[in-house]
Amino acid sequence: MIHFLGLVLALLPTYLIRFKLFGVPTTLLELLIAAFLFLTLINFKLTDLVKLKSLGKINLSAGLFILAGIISTIVSPEPLRALGLLKAFIIEPVLLFYATIVTIKLPKDKIVVLRWLLASSFLISLFGIVQYFTYLNLPIKFWGSGDEGLRITSIFEHPNQLALYLAPLLIFFFALYLSGFKLFKVWFERLALIILGVALALTFSRGAWLAVSLMGLILLIKKYSWKQILPLVLLLVLILFSIAPIRERVMLGISDPSSSVRLQLMKIGFQKTLSSPFLGNGLYGFRTTLAESQFSGEILNNPHNIFLTFWLEMGLLGLLTFALIFFISAEQVKIHPSALKFAAGVFLLTVIIQGMVDVPYFKNDLSILFWFMISLFFI
Template structure:
């Protein structure tokens, strides 16, 4: 009986070996490698949901958003399947859960009442899957060690993306004329975008990540770790600089201010005047780009004013329920309201975009989410006793602050990758909220 059982143990690996051997000879190497690595990733996720979460965070910038979405759904269902036989706590059971639930209700209603329900469905799926990933993360990352690993993976993959952006700059990658008013920004050869298709999207991703890298550097006790996170921080900031995203730079400045304010506010007395003294010594291209913020004639600035005015007109006529979730309803509405032949897919402002998509009620829900995030984070920063948790909380809150500022100039809910990153940061804050009341673990 024992020998028979041992023989059966070899059936599955032998069968899989035959199948992959057949695929290897029948498929192109690139497709075979994709299938093989995908299979290994699925097995690793089934073995440990934590591995799946880390892989999802690491691979997110590089995978097509459809593949990334499917992988996140796979992780969700894997966790639900494994959780059938154990207790699952949906969220934190704190007030912070309420605006998340209300946000889900708002986007579902916005899809149902949309002027283009089919077009809204695409964005609804992105949002719901990303929010579901919050549920998976907070139920699996339950120790400071696990959180530290996930944060490290997050920073490393962002650094790789940023390095690729630096490579694009060194090789002089051509950019589209839509990304820059060359007449007002002489000397800028390219704006890097790495794997994010647009410099502003890369900037959004980096400003959410840089404060986390700084927080890990701040918390590191070992010299080699400090060197690693100092390197990642420099690479990430360099990548952000080369996006030439003015909104990104402004958001980053506010984010760093928040980080220092909640970690060592005395540094502000040094860094604020130092920052002003450094300004004249910045590269000419960066300095000119900063100064162009006040230039209303700049094509990027003037076009945004036009988009915002048109969006406000749409909101006036659709202030109760909005035109519907996502870029397709907005584009259809914009076509009817704008005198410009060029049609935009979003309002280049997250707050106006939320109001035009979901009405005033949706905007109120978003502000509720933001205010409660700050309330609980600041409560932790003031009353918390764990220094490691306080510094990491400062880093994540700083990343969110940076992207909230950038949201005045772009829509962070337009691209799936920034949607995923935003909700990942929310989940990390919820993890910290749980850890602050239960963990005494030392990193």
Template structure:
């Protein structure tokens, strides 16, 4: 006999599995992630718990801040001097945070959080093992460039392993001796990939910053001197032994030093130009900004008459998430964005271990977003959205009483 409640329950379970698939696929496959996201939303709708889920999401501190930030993005689109097509494109680029909000009301059960992390670690461990022979044998994958890189790009692969390493750090504390050995082995595997195989400078920054946050969260503020000391020694050791890291840092310093005389665009040089001109734009309209979707038009108009080389080329993003928000949505938008990050980190830090994992991932992405717009990029943005949405979700008192597996 047909039972809608049974269909709804199956749909909700399918929705959760699709969220796990989307998170795992985010740094590896745009197509798989996109399909998983669409199916996740559809099964969420079929489950018939949309209103209850949204109320649960909105009741959480991070959910409230997301709603405020979304509201300001929409308001910003109303005064932006751009076409509606451009406004809609920019608003939809923030849809990853919509997934986070939806998942706040879906992933509140601890067994599902555990399942999420276990599946993610299993796949990333397999990926980390694959990367090693590719790197040792100097075998580049077509379209990826560097040897050992098989995901979307070196930045997304590095961030995927940064997230996996953070999972290991939090799970170590409560694990049995046997599981500790496994987790330590996995942690070493992920660290090898981040610091020795990947040329991603974002990973070099994100992991130490997030690891310091993680250890402070685990062992308390009184241990900060010890944590900073150990982290500094570990980074010094890595710097002395990793030729990949040395080369990337040396190249970055060279690009920054010679960006004014360089005849071609360089990764770090163009960022310096972006930051300088974005700051000039901010000084003209600091409070409200130029409106959601405005960055490309206002930046291009600003630099075109100013330069006669690559520095005068148009850009859609300053490669700094915080400057991007400030240019488009003003100081008000930036403060709301920072308030969301602060609130989510605070909410997660109180929920060991899974909420704290989400908080540390958010700290990692926020650190890397000083040099990228990783909240909006497809691989990192979706990875962040699903980790925060799935692992930060809180269960209301009512849901706790009526919890269903």
């Protein structure tokens, strides 16, 4: 079972393999999750129930999170589509959270699962780097034209999807590495971190760059003195700014069309929260919100801000519950401190920073990854 859990995490991007089963839209990832949950249920014991009951406040938070999702599905302007999001982004991740807690029983189990996750992210990143030089499976629109340089997608559909997946994981594994938490041989861990970092850089996602740079600097300051890290940081900045595409991407600031559109989306989203502060626009409702505001650009699923998105998609209850989950998890770091819990906490902080300009949750892989990290606080 522990290897099956690792396989599910390793194959998170298989949500991109979509099809219909008996007329119902689904993905390969959903079938893997369903199989894992079914096997977990078969092997479920009374001691597992006792373990889950002992989790305390997180059980209430998970219940409120699901309740917020159900309410938002009912009020959604697109209830059928909202039902699919409720299943994929809320119910399945929460169930996997509980299944993970009863599956991981020994310290070595954690290592097995994390090895699967690191190996998978390493291979995804490696393919992305190969893609940069070969254009293999890279959509033409990301080959580079005008202000936009070449941006890799790896096995994903968009560079930002790759960045949303990699950025928190890079910081998570970097925190584990600095703490001495061993997953593989040191040389491979270093190589994996470099490969993940290079691939993330090649997505040219400024939100991901900001989140990783800030959290990476905090981790280094916590581990070493300023005198030790300052020369390294300055050297790295000089090297990066000597690379023209990176320098040009950073110098764009918020004056490029992409940033302008995001600011406009956030403005429309905030206006909707003022007119509907308790219910938002319901799951899958932001597209309707944009249409009603006579937005002239591309109709998107969210306003590219994690707090606004939770407020709009899951109402005020969903937003407050999301915040509550963070605080309850942070308590666990203080009550039972460990390198793994600290790394999971750093993962969540990276999600928040990146979430200022994007939404590192409302995707099949990201929601599963989020709740898996929450489970690490309670194992």
